[in-house]
Amino acid sequence: MEVKKVAVIGGGTMGNGIAHVFAMNSIPVNLIETKQEFADRALSTIEKNLNRMVKKEKITDGEKVSTLDSIEVFLDVEEGVKDVDLVIEAVPENYDIKKSVFEKIDKAAPGHAILASNTSSISITKLAAITSRPEKCIGMHFFNPVPVMKLVEVVRGLETDDETYEATEAAAKLLAKVPVPVNDSPGFVSNRVLMPMINEAIFCVGEGVATPEHVDEVMKLGMAHPMGPLRLADFIGLDVCLDILKVLYDGFKDPKYRPAPLLVQMVDAGKLGNKTGEGFYSYD
Ligand SMILES: NC(=O)c1ccc[n+]([C@@H]2O[C@H](COP(=O)([O-])OP(=O)(O)OC[C@H]3O[C@@H](n4cnc5c(N)ncnc54)[C@H](O)[C@@H]3O)[C@@H](O)[C@H]2O)c1
Structure with a gap:
């Protein structure tokens, strides 16, 4: 399965960076936040980071504009995930918050969509068990600052299938990141x-x-x-x-x-x- 569109849930430290790298690699992003002011803050951080890249001549002004144009903001999780191939959850590191997000995305995302979490420490197997598609759940653990750090720990839960792993690995490579496979275990490897x-x-x-x-x-x-x-x-x-x-x-x-x-x-x-x-x- 090829990832052609993603949803990123949470536009904080990690979420805005994840949205930034997907959009910069021509993959449209639905960025989901709880309030317009948080979404605006995420967009202005992305713009500031893109400006820095333009200044260093890593990207052109045109690439900056097309990156920003590739990000659409949603304040409703169900709306934001309904047409994507990959959902990356980056809400705070709290099981109850993640549980309520996983329940919503499982109901609203298309049947083929992969549900990934950027969690640093919560069990992927436990998050997958909330959903009706544990084989399509996976950890996609990015590192801060996302546009700079190369590593993505790709965390297989107990039931993650090979197709999900391979599609997630391919998505990470598309971002010029280096995916490293690890199995679900407290703290992963990092x-x-x-x-x-x-x-x-x-x-x-x-x-x-x-x-x-x-x-x-x-x-x-x-x-x-x-x-x-x-x-x-x-x-x-x-x-x-x-x-x-x-x-x-x-x-x-x-x-x-x-x-x-x-x-x-x-x-x-x-x-x-x-x-x-x-x-x-x-x-x-
Ligand atoms: N900060 C790091 O260095 C780092 C590194 C790797 C992984 N992580 C993991 O990434 C995840 C996010 O961490 P962070 O540092 O970006 O947190 P953060 O607090 O900076 O951002 C979380 C964002 O999620 C939003 N949010 C909360 N509930 C939401 C909901 N129901 N729907 C949509 N948005 C919602 C908040 O408004 C906030 O903007 C955590 O699981 C964390 O463990 C963090």
Whole structure:
């Protein structure tokens, strides 16, 4: 099955980036939001990012205009998914919100359509079980910022069939992304490997082994990481890191995933990283 039109549900950090890359690759996008002001914010972010690409001469002004023209906004999920081949859900990381979205899209999307989630940690198998087409459900895990990052983890749920996997993989390649197949498991591969490293870095700070700056310097200079784990944790959001560690801890029942006490304290204190202006570092 060839993906000729997509719907992206949620135009936040990830959703606007996903809409951007599909539209830029000549695939029309129905962008679905809950309010016009959120949709406007998503469109203005996409336009700002396209302007930056024009300035760097990565795309022409004409390509910018045709990309924006390929995105149509909907404030009604049922309306927005009824003529697409692939739906990508990018609403907040909350099972109840995703459940209500999956119920709606399963009813309203065409029978052949693939239902994908950009979830970072919720089980694809569990989301698929909400629908009447678990074999057509899959994880399409993009990375932030979507227009820049090459990786898409393509997550197979228990019942995902080969046709769905292959069509999703082909769609990712069409975006010039690199799809990597993984099976459904807490944190998939990306967060299962990344979050324990971030957590251990936070233990080092909490136990007075080194300052955040020094932990990051060790990982940048010694391990050639472009960004240290604590700077990255601030960028991701410390609340998001804590939520993902809880998913790993609950999913595996293994104490190696227990969140560092300092991480819990910082989240309790509202120091969530870049988005609140303070985390392991201060931001203007
Ligand atoms: N932020 C990241 O770095 C990152 C990376 C990979 C995956 N993810 C995953 O992507 C998903 C989205 O994360 P985000 O950071 O973009 O969140 P976000 O909060 O920035 O955006 C979510 C958007 O969904 C909209 N929304 C909420 N309910 C809706 C509904 N019923 N219908 C339509 N729109 C609705 C909100 O208005 C908001 O604009 C989550 O599952 C998250 O785990 C996030």
